Amino acid sequence: MRIVIDAELCTGCEACVNACPFGAMEMKDGKAVINDFCNVCKGCIDVCPVGAISEVADGDEFKPGNDLADYKGVWIFAEQRHGKVAGVAYELLGIGRKLAEERNTTLSAVLFGADDSEAQELIRWGAEKVYHAKDVLFDTFNDEPYSQLMIRLIEQYKPEIVLAGATAIGRSFVPRVAGRIKTGLTADCTQLEIDRETGNLMQIRPAFGGNIMATILCPSYRPQMATVRPRVMKRGEYDASRTGEIIPVNAEGLTCRTRVLASVCEEGTCKINLQDAEIIVSGGRGLGDAKGFELIREVAELVGGVVGSSRAAVDEGWIPYRHQVGQTGKTVCPKIYIACGISGAVQHIVGMSSSDIIIAINKNPDAPIFNVATYGIVGDLYEVLPLLIKKIREARG
Amino acid sequence: MQIIVCIKQVPDTAEVRINPETNTLIREGVPSIINPYDVHAIEAALQIREKAGGKVTVITMGPPQAEEALRESIAMGADDVRLISDRLFAGSDTWATSYTLYKAVQKLGADIILCGKQAIDGDTAQVGPALAEYMNIPHISYVRKLEDVTETSIRVQRLMDDGYDVVESPLPVLLTVVKEMNVPRLPSLKGKMAAKKAVIIKMTAEDIGAEEQNIGLRGSPTQVKNIFAPQAKGDRRVLEGTPEQQVDALVAELRRLQCV
Numbered sequence: 001m002r003i004v005i006d007a008e009l010c011t012g013c014e015a016c017v018n019a020c021p022f023g024a025m026e027m028k029d030g031k032a033v034i035n036d037f038c039n040v041c042k043g044c045i046d047v048c049p050v051g052a053i054s055e056v057a058d059g060d061e062f063k064p065g066n067d068l069a070d071y072k073g074v075w076i077f078a079e080q081r082h083g084k085v086a087g088v089a090y091e092l093l094g095i096g097r098k099l100a101e102e103r104n105t106t107l108s109a110v111l112f113g114a115d116d117s118e119a120q121e122l123i124r125w126g127a128e129k130v131y132h133a134k135d136v137l138f139d140t141f142n143d144e145p146y147s148q149l150m151i152r153l154i155e156q157y158k159p160e161i162v163l164a165g166a167t168a169i170g171r172s173f174v175p176r177v178a179g180r181i182k183t184g185l186t187a188d189c190t191q192l193e194i195d196r197e198t199g200n201l202m203q204i205r206p207a208f209g210g211n212i213m214a215t216i217l218c219p220s221y222r223p224q225m226a227t228v229r230p231r232v233m234k235r236g237e238y239d240a241s242r243t244g245e246i247i248p249v250n251a252e253g254l255t256c257r258t259r260v261l262a263s264v265c266e267e268g269t270c271k272i273n274l275q276d277a278e279i280i281v282s283g284g285r286g287l288g289d290a291k292g293f294e295l296i297r298e299v300a301e302l303v304g305g306v307v308g309s310s311r312a313a314v315d316e317g318w319i320p321y322r323h324q325v326g327q328t329g330k331t332v333c334p335k336i337y338i339a340c341g342i343s344g345a346v347q348h349i350v351g352m353s354s355s356d357i358i359i360a361i362n363k364n365p366d367a368p369i370f371n372v373a374t375y376g377i378v379g380d381l382y383e384v385l386p387l388l389i390k391k392i393r394e395a396r397g
Numbered sequence: 398m399q400i401i402v403c404i405k406q407v408p409d410t411a412e413v414r415i416n417p418e419t420n421t422l423i424r425e426g427v428p429s430i431i432n433p434y435d436v437h438a439i440e441a442a443l444q445i446r447e448k449a450g451g452k453v454t455v456i457t458m459g460p461p462q463a464e465e466a467l468r469e470s471i472a473m474g475a476d477d478v479r480l481i482s483d484r485l486f487a488g489s490d491t492w493a494t495s496y497t498l499y500k501a502v503q504k505l506g507a508d509i510i511l512c513g514k515q516a517i518d519g520d521t522a523q524v525g526p527a528l529a530e531y532m533n534i535p536h537i538s539y540v541r542k543l544e545d546v547t548e549t550s551i552r553v554q555r556l557m558d559d560g561y562d563v564v565e566s567p568l569p570v571l572l573t574v575v576k577e578m579n580v581p582r583l584p585s586l587k588g589k590m591a592a593k594k595a596v597i598i599k600m601t602a603e604d605i606g607a608e609e610q611n612i613g614l615r616g617s618p619t620q621v622k623n624i625f626a627p628q629a630k631g632d633r634r635v636l637e638g639t640p641e642q643q644v645d646a647l648v649a650e651l652r653r654l655q656c657v
Contacts, residue, residue: 001488001614021624023408023427036460040488040614041621081559140562143526144535168557171522172538179495179527184618187491187521206627208410208518215622257535258566261552266560321577328576336651347410353627357654359647365635375650376635377643387644395648 001040001057007031009052016044016053021212041214070158071222074100074107077150077164077174078122078130080114081141082263085121087235087276088165092228093126094236095192096163099201102194103160110153112146113138116246123244126236131157133249140260141169147176148254154181159223161201163192166227178225184218185225190232190354200224206350231275231333232354266322274325279305279336282325282352283313286341286362286381290318295385296340302389308332308352310342326351340381344369361385398451398548400442401507402475403498403528404435406459406466407518431466434513436473438574440581441543442511443474449546452476454505458486458497464597472584472592479505483602488614491519495527497612500605502532509551510571514539522573529571536571537564541578 005016012030019025024037025044032052045053076096078089093109100107109127111119112135119130131153137145146169154162154177162177164170166188178185191204195217201224203216218224274280281300283293293307300307308330309323325332327347337355342348344360344367352358353372360373361381370376377384409430431439442453455470457463458481467478481501489497502510510529515522522538529536541561542554552565556575584592602612610616636643 036484036487038487039621041624043624081557086558141557143529143538147530168539168555172526172536175491175495175523175526176530176536178523178618179492179530182492182618184490184492185523186619187519187523202622207520207624208408212624213627214624217620217622218618219620221618258537258564258570260562260564262563263557264560264562350627370635374634375647377640377647378635379640379643383640384644387641388647391644391648392651395652 001055003034003038003040003042003044004054004056005032005034006052006054009050011050011052013049015047015049019043019047021208043212068220068222071160073105073157073159074103074161075159075163075223076107076109076127077162077170078109078111078118078127079165079167079169080111080118080138081169082265083114083118083139085111085114085118086165086167086230088167088170088228088230089122090125090235091230091233092163092165093122095228095233096161097126097236099161099192099194103199105160108159110150112149112251119246123246124238124240124242126239126242127244129245129247131247131249133251135251135254137251137254137256140263141172142256142258142260143173143176144258145251145254145256146173147180149249149251150174150177151180153249154223162223162225164225164227166229170227174225174227181223183221183223183225184216185227186216186218187227189226189228192226192228192233201226229331231331274306274308274323274330274332277306277332277334279303279338280308280325280332280334280352280355281305281338281340282308282310282342283319283340284310284342284348285312285316286343287313287318288341290316292341292381293319295382299338299340299385299389302392303336305334305336305338308337310339310345310348312342339369339373340385342369343367344372398445398449398509399505399507400445400451400453400509400511401502401505402435402438402442402453402455402470402511403502403524404439404455404457404466404470404513405432405516405518406430406457406463407432407516410517429462429465431469432513432516432518434515434517434574434576436513436581437576437578438511438513438572439470439473439475440579441540441572441574442509443582444543444579445509445546449548451508454479454507456481456498456501456505458482458489458494458501467597468592468595469584471595472588473582474585474588478595478597480597480599481605482599483612485602485607485609485613488617489612490617490619491521491523491527492618493612493614493616495524495531496616497602497605497607498524498528499531500607501600502528504600504605508568509546510534510569512571512573514573514575525571525573532569532571534569534571535566536573537566538573540572540574543578
């Protein structure tokens with residue numbers, strides 16, 4: 001497949017040059033031409049006002065590598081750390097249930113390590129089957145045994161869709177699985193849907209630092225694999241009386257060359273846990289200095305939230321990196337996100353824009369943060385926040 | 398000790414802006430840079446070389462223009478570079494990219510392979526681990542600290558979601574590194590001179606022995622169906638009046654939503 005430009009039709013308007021996220025469109029002698037950067041994303045086709053750009057088949061399309069119809073069922077990988085299944089697994093069961101219903105198939109979970117009670121919990125959250133491997137090998141996380149066993153299970157049971165969390169664990173070992181099996185893997189998806197016509201999984205994810213969204217397909221290979229960003233999908237329905245089947249998985253014959261000598265839970269990281277917070281109060285450059293975070297902390301304590309920050313405040317050294325929200329920090333999805341003195345660079349916004357309610361307090365009425373804010377207050381945070389503290393106290397009597 | 402660093406030339410996404418009227422990316426004037434995480438990978442390689450000796454080779458897969466990124470690597474102190482470039486590689490997804498790098502690394506030979514944790518344009522973090530899988534060697538992701546390196550093994554700290562693990566691996570091994578690992582050095586004057594003079598050796602699909610069905614668009618299981626601008630959230634409200642009135646309105650809303 002490739003993109004071609006009809007030079008006769010091209011008016012040299014440069015719409016495609018501006019639209020191409022890869023910088024693959026150049027102007028030559030008043031006409032658009034395509035350079036080596038083209039990724040065939042097709043972003044240019046629709047923006048051309050005269051229809052001069054089209055996609056042509058070269059006969060180099062992907063040939064199906066396996067019999068697609070043999071692959072059935074939706075699988076989610078339930079990761080555990082220190083014997084406890086991570087919250088993202090229940091979110092995967094939530095979206096997995098929807099996909100399984102649309103495909104009229106079953107929903108299964110795969111669990112390496114942890115006790116039976118955790119496998120039962122996955123059933124209560126919606127899994128019909130749990131493939132459960134119990135072995136001391138899984139007490140710590142090592143990429144090789146995880147990927148080897150996953151490859152083995154996929155080859156044996158042939159699921160149609162495999163989802164894992166876009167976490168340190170999921171993003172580390174799943175690429176090995178997709179690489180070995182030779183199938184597509186889409187990273188850090190924020191939306192998953194079934195294409196009604198083809199039945200293919202439409203995997204939607206942000207790219208270019210969240211500046212654009214891309215829909216990715218894996219039409220000719222199975223399983224269709226994706227990692228899913230934590231705290232974006234809603235959990236499935238919990239039913240304590242739900243029953244399901246637990247299938248024991250043999251973990252013999254796995255190799256492991258890496259060795260985990262110590263597993264350290266860092267106090268700050270565990271205690272703050274921005275990603276599990278229901279309310280986050282964040283401060284940015286507008287605070288002016290490190291002392292400003294004292295006020296942020298006071299608001300956070302009052303509303304039972306945790307303290308976040310923009311990258312600017314971290315770069316200034318006002319607050320440690322583990323508080324940072326955004327592209328290079330944590331992605332969060334709290335019920336309420338209060339942004340104080342944060343202008344709202346794209347890199348920050350991609351990390352918090354899926355919060356239920358966003359409250360922005362900023363002096364500058366043109367600050368981009370107001371574009372995503374549910375409620376915007378234009379004003380000095382040193383005036384607004386003390387007022388807010390006072391009024392909330394009053395409201396509570 | 399042979400150390401290979403895989404880097405990528407990317408548009409500086411921190412400079413990318415959206416045109417609010419057309420909702421398209423403004424790429425004009427956006428500079429191409431070495432992917433920021435990869436700069437830390439180069440620094441890590443140079444530090445390993447200082448500790449254990451050996452040779453640092455920086456490779457990149459990309460169009461001819463990516464040569465610039467390799468010259469910058471030489472300026473930082475890389476001993477050798479390779480540009481893996483061929484029109485046949487165009488349209489590669491992470492699968493085809495990992496395969497291509499695998500063929501190139503196999504040709505060059507490596508005891509330690511270093512990659513940035515992810516590239517800032519695609520943000521997938523998939524190429525490093527998949528490359529290790531094809532090489533049939535172990536890998537350690539999100540390395541934030543090098544604790545020890547010998548002729549036969551390496552010990553590092555790996556960043557996890559709830560803290561970190563201390564992980565040991567025999568060589569050969571692949572590491573992907575995060576920014577906390579080090580502070581990259583600036584190019585030296587001598588390095589800059591070397592970078593200017595360097596002849597960049599190119600490797601094509603044929604040179605690395607890559608099979609055509611595994612590279613470029615044909616070797617890529619995933620396809621981009623379309624791209625679109627992120628949707629802005631609905632129901633936005635800028636509150637009005639004096640700060641006190643605005644705060645009153647906000648608290649009233651929060652009470653209505655039972656958040657206070």
